[in-house]
Amino acid sequence: MTPMKEDYLKIIFELGGSHKKVSNKEISLGLGIAAGSVTEMISKLADEGLVVHEPYAGISLTEKGQKYAAELVRKHRLWETFLVDKLHYNFADVHSEAEILEHQTSDRLATALDSFLQHPDHCPHGGVIPSANGKFPDVTHRLLADADDGEKVELERFLDNHELLTYLEELGLRPQEQVTVIRHEPFEGPIVIQKENNDQEINVSYKASHNIFIEPDTAQENKD
Template identity: 90%
Template sequence: MKEDYLKIIFELGGSHKKVSNKEISLGLGIAAGSVTEMISKLADEGLVVHEPYAGISLTAKGQRYAAELVRKHRLWETFLVDKLHYNFADVHSEAEVLEHQTSDRLAEALDDFLQHPDHCPHGGVIPSANGKFPDVSHRLLAEAADGETVVLERFLDNHELLTYLEELHLRPQDEVRVIRHEPFEGPIVITKDGNEHKINVSYKAAHNIFIK
C-alpha cells in the first residue's frame, strides 16, 4: 500500500511540485481521510514532505524509491503488452506482482531486451536505472479550457481507469477538442480527431488524464 502512494505521488508530479490530498484520493480511488493517515506515515519515514494547506512532495529518498518502483512496474507493463500481447488496460495487476520480485539485474536485462523503451503503454515515462527521467506535463484534462485542442499525453496507472478509457476508445497521443465542462462535477465533453461524435469523460477520469 505504501508503494502505491509513492507511485501515485510520483505520477502526479510530486518530484517537482506539491500535490494535494484530493489528487491522491482521486488517483487511488480512496477516501481523503485514508490518504491523510498514510501521508503521515510516509512523512515519518522521510519519504515525503507534507506542508498543511500547501501539499505533498517527495523527498530525495522518496523519489529514488518511487522511481525504482515505477521503472520496474512500467518495464513489465511494456513487456506484457508488446511481447505477450496483453490488453493495455489489463497489465497493471500483473506488473504490480512482478515489480516486487524484480532485482536490479533483472530490470536491466528486461530493459535491454525491450531496447530501452521511454514510455509504458499508457504513456508514463520509464525512469532510467539511475532514477533519471524527462520532464512531463502535469496538466490535467480537467484543467483544459472549453474550445481548447490538446493531446492526451498519459493516463494514471489504474485498472478501472484504463478499462474505462479503453471503452471510450481513448489512447495516449490522441488529439481531442474540449467542448465543455458540465457543471457540478459533471463530465468533460470532448471530440476526437476532428470527429463530431461527442465523448463524455467523467470528472474523476478527467483528473487522471494528463495533457500537453
Template identity: 65%
Template structure:
C-alpha cells in the same frame, strides 16, 4: 516497505509530486481510498523522510522519496511494457501482474529486461520510465479537467487504473489523440470534447477527466 506504501510513492510521483505539492484529495481519488487513510499514510511517509507535507498546500516527495519512487516506477512500467508488447495483454490488465512481478525482481533481472525491451522510455499508458541511472523526461501534469473550454490538447498519458483504462477503451480515446475541449458541465458533470481526427464528440466523466494527462 509495504506494497501500499509503495503505491502511495508511485502515485505521488505520477501526479507530479517531484515538482509540486499534491493534495490529499488527488491521492484519495487516484487510489480510491478514504481521506483518513491518506492522512495516516502521509504522516508515515513524512516520518520516514520520504515526503514533506505543508498544511493546506499538500505533499511532495523528498530527494530520498524521489529516488525510491523512480526505482519502483521503473520496475513496474518495464514489466507493463513486457506484458503488453510481448505477451499481448490488454492495456487495462497489465497493472495487477506488473505489481506482483515488480516485488520479486532483482536489479540484475531488471537491467536485462530493459535491454531485452530495447530501453523503452514510456509504458503502454504513456507514463515515463526512468533509466537505470535515474534519467527521464518529465511528464506533463496538466489534466483534462483543468483545460479551458475551446483549447486544443493532445492526450499524453493515463493514470494506471484498471477501471479507468476499461472505460477509456470503451470510449475509444487513445494516447496521441488530439482533441478540443467543448464544455465543462456544471456540478461535477462530464467534460465534452471533440476529436480533431474525425470531429466525433464525446463526454468524459468528471472523475476520468482528472486521470487523463494532456499537453
C-alpha cells in the same frame, strides 16, 4: 514496505511530487480512496522520511522517497511494456500483473528487461520509464479537467489504474490522441470532448478527467 505505501509513493511520483506539491484531493482521486485515509497514510510516510507534508501547501517526495518511487515505477512500467508488446496483453489489463512482477525484479533483471525491450522511454499508457539511475525527463502535469472549453490538446498519458484504463478503453481513448474540449458540464459533471476528425462527442467522467494528463496539440500549434 507495504504495497499500500508503495502505491502512495507511485501516485505521488506520477502526479509530479518530485517537482511540485501534490494535494490530498489529487491523491484521493488518483487512488480512488477517501481523503481521510490519504491524510493518515501521508503522516506515516512523512514519519519514515519519504515525503514532506506542508499543511495547506501539499505533499512532495523527499530524495529518499523519489529514489524509491522511481525504482518501483521503472520496474512496473518495463513489465507493462513487455506484457503489451511481447505477450500482446490488453493495455488495460497489465497493471495487476506488473504489480506482482515488480516486487520480484532485481536490478539486474530490470536492466536485462530494459535491454531486451530496446530501452523504451514510455509505457503503454504514456507514462515515462525512469532510467536505471532514477533520471526521467520533465513531463506535463496538467490535467484534462483543467483544459479550457474549445481548447485542442493531446492526451499525453493516463494514471496507472486498472479501473481507469478499462474505462478509457471502453471510451476508445488512447495516449497521443488529439482531442478538442467541447465543454465542462456543471456540478462535477463530465468533460465533453471530440476526437480529431470525428464529430461524435465523448463524455469523460469528472474523476477520470483528473487522471488524464494533457499537453498542447503541437500539430495545431504548428498549423497556426
